[in-house]
Amino acid sequence: MSMTNILIDNVPYAVDGSKNVLAASLSLGLNLPYFCWHPALHSVGACRQCAVLKYKNAEDTKGKIVMACLEPIADHLRISIEAPEARQFRAGNIEALMTNHPHDCPVCDEGGECHLQDMTVMTGHNCRRYEFKKRTHTNQYLGPFVNHEMNRCIQCYRCVRFYKEYAGGKDLDVFASHDDVYFGRHEEGVLESEFSGNLVEVCPTGVFTDKTLKKHFTRKWDLTDAPSICHQCGVGCNIIASERYGSIRRILTRYNGDVNGYFLCDRGRFGYEYVNSPQRILAPAIKGDCALANASPEQAIRQISAIIASGKKMIGIGSPQASLESNFLLQQLVGPAHFYAGIPRAEGKLIRRVITLLKNGKVRTPSLAEVKDFDAVFVIGEDVTNTAPMLALNLRQAAKKGPVELVKAMHIPEWNDAAVKDIVQGTTGLFYIATPHHTALDEIATRTYHAHPDDIARLAYAVAQHINAFSSIAGASSSTADAHSPDAGTTANPDADFEALSKSIAAALLAAKKPLIVSGISLYSEALLDSAASITNALKDQAKDPGLVFIVPEANSIGLVMLSDQFLEDAYEKEEPDEDEKPSQADEDTAILLENDLYERTFKGQTDLFLRRQKNIIVLDSLENATTRQATHLLPAATFAEADGTLINNEGRAQRFYQVHQPDNAVRSSWKWLQELQSAASSEPNVPPSASTHFDSILQSLVREFPELTAITTLAPAAGFREGTQKIPREPHRYSGRTAMHANVNVNEPQPPEDADSALSFTMEGYAGVPPPALTPFYWSPGWNSVQAINKYQIEVGGPLHGGNPGKRLFEPSNIPAAILTPNIPAPFTPTPGEWLVLPLYHIFGSDPLSALSPGIKERIPQPYIALNDSDADKTGILEGHYVEVLLNGQKQRLPVKLHTGLPPGTAGLPKGLAATAGLQFPFSTTINSGNHD
Amino acid sequence: MFSNLRSIWIVFLHMFHKRETVLYPEEKAYLPPRWRGRIVLTRDPEGEERCVGCYLCAAVCPVDCISLQATEDEHGRRYPEFFRINFSRCIFCGLCEDACPTDAIQLIPDFEMGEYHRQNLVYEKEDLLIDGQGKVQGYNFYKVAGIDAGVKAKGQGANEDKPVDIKKLMP
Known part of the structure; x- marks a missing residue:
């Protein structure tokens, strides 16, 4: 970064020379109004709001008006933000923008956190002088997530620039001309993009607002916020979760320059509503003669601790949805030998493999944000848009990286969005996808390859071999030519085709500056993981700087497997009963299940058998499910909204999340329940249990047992941390209604509840400045009430936060033995006639059972279906939409057929995570009976 | 000695002066309409609730004694699901009335709110709503707002043009 000296209002500053004047001014903390510019979307100069006066030289007194966002930083640049001409221009511009803005603020959901309000106040405009009528627009229904109110639009074009250009959406565009321009769909309907929720934050005013918030609307200043981590997939995006009157009201992006930056996917943003579900377990329950009956927490603790203290052996089953701390305390309670990671063995072994490859591999795994900087991508076996949506968004940016690098070579700055777009003309960089079926990213791919997972692994191994072979050939550059010609090698011979494809991928990866390989465990194939690692190893040997990203399914998959290498089947098989019917008299008669619905994980029969053998089934969970209905003792566990904890994401990044509010019922963190059970069981009868230990001391004992996790103690300031003498308030200073909100109960x-486990307080009193980044509950700065206040929390706009981006990476490549990779190339897949190999199909809405309980998400979940290969269906005369009988785990199910998914012959696909497919362990073979076609 | 006698004389004369004391409660004092007493929620000329649940009164309240929750009817008209004022905290400063963008919340010249139990000073929406427009006559926020909340269609407001036909070809 080259520093350049400039003068702003005759004050000298040294700023980053590669930026524009607006970005530099904001980075310096100066208040310069803007609308269309966004750090992730760059400059177009559409709104004319960031006008400044630019002087020719030191003697110039007149200057000329320029747009700061389009003005590159140059040496000895002299500008003025405060010059009367510039101020007047900006005030006039706002006045013009406001001529058609409706009188909506009191009923607008953006009010109080509106960038347009902030900028209007900043420029001083307060009275509409324009005497003519206001232009109006009709609105559109845009689905369950985003509300549309087009009257409020100020034509900044941010929405379409994000939706179409950044996120690759097709169904939001701009229509009509001059001041009639209209931002919406060609017709009413659900916004298709998986990232549509970001429009809520990208829109500077209230055109696009959060529909889930609208249902229980609360102003920003009335929310109790906490820094949290999204639990809906393995990526670990940072979120701000907000509460009012005991229910969670919305999720916003919490900026983390190393992870999700400014954006979130719709599952993360709108999937929170399950926290407020009527299915929540709010009180402990104990099974009486027939059914579960509510009990007081003390009663439940007494009964359960008596079972624990009775000395019988117990087993504990952890969960990849639960925090490290909860899993660890359960492990401590039952003993490491009796603790099982609550995932099937097939999945657990793959996650273990991922950890091994990340820890002992040669190649560094990039953070989610770093993914954007890779200029060639090879996706191996992952439907990224559905298994790790935010990674897909960043892969889309990586696809633009190659062309944008070419533009930079022409001395056009990257932030000059219109110029860059003119030159790039929609071309994408080198991007290869090998998956069993069509994926949303196919549209940006240079080439795609749809095949069985084994064949994908064969392709990947072939690519690795070609890369190794290239070293003997003089240089890779000569062979890059065919990387750019997608049709190269399209011959009738499939083997030659395969050969040509693998060669062109190898050439492309070698030609790139930074190649990235993306794989994961969604297809349950270890060969895919190994083949991905062998490509990156080969690239590393060629002195390249490759990246390797593995996608894991759940929020704490990696953390759970780091705690235990025993999986569900190990627990099930440990004590096989002599006879199936008779409950075993084995000494393990108690199972403690932690936030885990076993019926989602394993076959119903298998799960039933296991649970029937347990005399006591102690379940800690937050929502009713098939497993909680089998419980003998049920404890209400917290969701992310009521718990503190640590999660480890797919990158091996440990991140802390904090509880948002203290519920006024018995719900508490699983680790708090386990701690109380532990101390109640170990203390003498009639002696009150010792004072409970706090979160930090659990962390200490955790890292004592697992030294490789030592970094998790440094994720965030300890509970004793104070800014000066003050805690960090979870509520903004304008939090209202404190003396009335509980007055209906008692005047x-x-x-206010006290938080002994963190340096955050549940009140509005406390430190008012910029807190440490891991403890930032909301963004606010004087004059900046909207989400754009994030500028004030960053060292430079779009860069790291003051104090560094939160989260700690646990794995860095150690490059110890290359021997961990022995190529194990699978045989090509040959279909067995009459049998179908069923692969899992993932859906951003539906494959995660928790978010699927949210009303908004529920509207977007697909109906159960079975996807078949087109030619297979042709042979049996099955048409799209026909119902077929599928044998699933011994039971026949009738499912409608979906075709044109690109699945290879001999395979079928079933959506994972839906109620109809719960407990299925992919992949498996089955038969399909086309039956009568009705 | 003289001054004592003088004082006694003056007091004696006061027996024939007009009485300043108002014999409350038999006799009521005149309170001007802008007197800041009990808070009420008024209705618009159509008889619907004026409050749109914007939370500005709650935000401006220096003692935080107003709490509410906004909700919407099937037409998208926003109104408070509950609206609670804890009068045992209220200081009758009138900032809520100033902040109210729809003239819904108004302070009226009534101060007779004494209670034996503080709990009875917690007023809910049912206690606050009156059947009239209060001091401001004729104002209906939803007629001048841009949104369509079942009161007027898009473009039917006094200050609005008809909605743009985005498919028209004329510039």
């Missing part, structure tokens, strides 16, 4: 105000 005497209750004492």
Whole structure:
């Protein structure tokens, strides 16, 4: 970064020379109004709001008006933000923008956190002088997530620039001309993009607002916020979760320059509603003669601790949805030998493999944000848009990286969005996808390859071999030519085709500056993981700087497997009963299940058998499910909204999340329940259990047992941390209604709850400045009430946060033995006649059972179906939409057929995570009976 | 000695002066309409609730004694699901009335709110709503707002043009 000296209002500053004047001014903390510019979307100069006066030289007194966002930083540049001409221009511009803005603020969901409000106040405009009528627009229904109110639009074009250009959406565009321009769909309907929720934050005013918030609307200043981590997939995006009157109201992006940056996917943003579900378990329950009956927490603790203290052996089953701390305390309670990671063995072994490859491999795994900087991508076996949506968004940016690098070579700055776009003309960089079926990213791919997972692994191994072979040939550059010609090698011979494809991928990866390989465990194939690692190893040997990203299914998959290498089947098989019917008299008669619906994980018969053998089934969970209905003792566990904890994402990044509010019921973190059970069981009867230990001391004992996790103690300031003498408030200073919100119950105000486990407080009193990044509950700065206040929390706009981006990476490549990779090339897949190999199909809405309980998400979940290969269906005369009988785990199910998914012959696909497919362990073979075609 | 006698004389004369004391409660004092007493929620000329649940009164309240929750009817008209004022905390400063963008919340010249139990000073929406427009006559926010909340269609407001036909070909 070259520093350049400039003068702003005759004050000298040294700024980053590669930026524009607006970005530099904001980075310096100066208040310069803007609308269309966005750090991730760059400059187009559409809104004319960031006008400044630019002087020719030191003597110039007149200057000329320029747009700061389009003005490159140059040496000895002299500008003025405060010059009267510039101020007047900006005030006039806002006045013009506001001529058609409706009188909506009191009923607008953006009010109070509106960038347009902030900028209007900043420029001083306060009275509409324009005497004519206001232009109006009709609105559109845009689905369950985003509300549309087009009257409020100020034509900044941010929405379409994000939706179409950044996120690759097709169904939001701009229509009509001049001040009639209209941003919407060609016709009413659900916004298709998986990232549509970002429009809520990208729109500077209230055109696009959060529909889930609208249902229980609360102003920003009334929300109790906490820094949290999204639990809906393995990527670990940072979120701000907000509460009012005991329910969670919305999720916003929490900026983390190393992870999700400014954006979130719709599953993460709108999937929170399950926290407020009527299915929540709110009180402990104990099984009486027939059914579960509610009990007081003390009663439940007494009964369960008596079972624990009775000395019988117990087993504990952890969960990849639960925090490290909860899993660890369960492990401590039952003993490491009796603790099982609550995932099937096939999945667990793959996650273990991922950890091994990340820890002992040669190649560094990039963070989610770093993915954007790779200029060639090879996706191996992952439907990224559905298994790790935010990774897909960043892969789309990586696809633009190659062409944008060419533009940079022409001395056009990357932030000059219109110029860059003119030159790039929609071309994408080198991007290869090998998956069993069509994926949303196929549209940006240079080439795609749809085949069985074994064949994908064969392709990947072939690519690795070609890369190794290239070293003997003089240089890779000579062979890059065919990387750019997608049709190269399209012959009738499939083997030659395969050969040509693998060669062109190898050439492309070698030609790139930074090649990236993306794989994961979604197809349950270890060969895919190994083949991906062998490509990156080969690239590393060619002195390239490759990246390797593995996608894992759940929020704490990696953390759970780091704690235990025993899986569900190990627990099930440990004590096989002599006879199936008779409950075993084995000494393990108690199972403690932690936030885990076993019926989602394993076959119903298998799960039933296991649970029937347990005399006591102690379940800690937050929502009713098939497993909680089998419980003898049920404890209400917290969701992410009521718990503190640590998660480890797919990158091996440990991140802390904090509880948003203290619920007024018995719900508490699983680790708090386990701690109480532990101390109640170990203490003498009639002696009150010792004072409970706090979160930090659990962390200490955790890292004592697992030294490789030592970094998790440094993720965030300890509970004793104070800014000066003050805690960090979870509520903004304008939090309202404190003396009335509980007055219907009792006019005497209750004492606010205290948070002994963190440096955050549940009140509005406390430190008012910029807190440490891991403890930032909301963004606000004087004059900046909208999400754009994030500028004030960053060292430079779009860069790291003051104090560094939160989260700690646990794995760096150690490059110890190359021997961990022995190529194990699978045989090509040959279909067995009459049998179908069923692969899992993932859906951003539906494959995650928790978010699927949210009403908004529920509307987007697909109906169960079975996807078949087109030619297979042709042979049997099955048409799209026909119902067929599928044998699933011994039971016949009738499912409608979906074709044109690109699945290879002999395979079928079933959506994973839906109720109809719960407990299925992919991949498996089955038969399909076409039956009568009705 | 003289001054004592003088004082006694003056007090004696006061027996024939007009009485300043108002014999409350038999006799009521005149309170001007802008007197800041009990808070009420008013209705618009059509008889619907004026409050749109914007939370500005709650935000401006210096003692935080107003809490509410906004909700919407099937037409998208926003109104408070509950609206609670804890009068045992209220200081009758009138900032809520100033902040109210729809003239819904108004302070009226009534101060007779004494209670034996503080709990009875917690007023819910049912206690606050009156059947009239209060001091501001004729104002209906939803007629001048841009949104269509079942009161007027898009473009039917006093200050609005008809909605743009985005498919028209004329510039």
